[in-house]
Amino acid sequence: MEEKVRTLSKLFANHFTAQLDTVRLRTGKITERLKIDHPEAAAVLPFLDTENILMVRQWRYAIARETLEIPAGKADPGEDLLTCARRELLEETGYHARHIIPIFSYHPAIGYSNEVIQIYAAAGLTRVSETQDVDEISRLEIVPLAQLQDLIRTGVISDGKTVIGVSLFRARQAHGEIPADFFA
């Protein structure tokens, strides 16, 4: 294991902190580690029907460009991840899902962040709001799953959670792990 010796500096954002620690490695050597303390997050792979995925186009400040992703967001304090997934789907797309199932939970940036993203798949979608979060989302796009897999393989889509959502949904489908009534 690695033990903290002391925190050298710390940055407080609204929903998380970043801190630089001096740590003692298992060999005794001293080094520095950045650690981001991040709330858990949820993402949703939303099926409009058996073939088509509902996606969001949004500006990403950290990479200074617009991307095409599955809906996602951080959990509010005390909010469970399923509630978070439903809320983000509604806020970002205006849709409610009749069926929502867990697909995969993972660490996106294990080297410097404790963030966990729980990915769900959703189906039985109904539009319940005509508006979406215009601060965050430029527009909705409907992308056939086969085309989405091509956009990933050809490198057009580079967002980790979207890649993992599609890949693990397919893996679970191949293993018969998607309930028969999921698309009903």
Next chain:
Amino acid sequence: MEEKVRTLSKLFANHFTAQLDTVRLRTGKITERLKIDHPEAAAVLPFLDTENILMVRQWRYAIARETLEIPAGKADPGEDLLTCARRELLEETGYHARHIIPIFSYHPAIGYSNEVIQIYAAAGLTRVSETQDVDEISRLEIVPLAQLQDLIRTGVISDGKTVIGVSLFRARQAHGEIPADFFA
């Protein structure tokens, strides 16, 4: 797009920075964004033969536990990603690869980091050093690819780059995109 209004605070680590900015959203609203300026990184899915993957067990300070992952690391200043991948493979495992091919490049934490991880697959491995980086790596493990896919599906492995490396290698293989002489 989103424009920076000003930087509120900044944290300098050895190889990257984290900063909290006030930004103006496309709607005119003002909010805060964390942005980590991170060097590019490389990861390697190393095949000992057609069936077995060479993996590393290491302590992850950000999540305070040991994990099983594919070898990976940040590029040194000026270092290209292929050189970085070969160096990390050698440092973390002691192996040199005769064949190394790009598999996928992605953004692991698009919401707050500009990090890009370029994943390679490697084969034709030869052990050229008996030691590996004992500061970072607890031990090497050889994991059959089929078992690795099970460890992912069952949630034992939660490291994003390992999941994407395996998933995209499989997708490229299914599309005939892995060169016939890769394992030769």
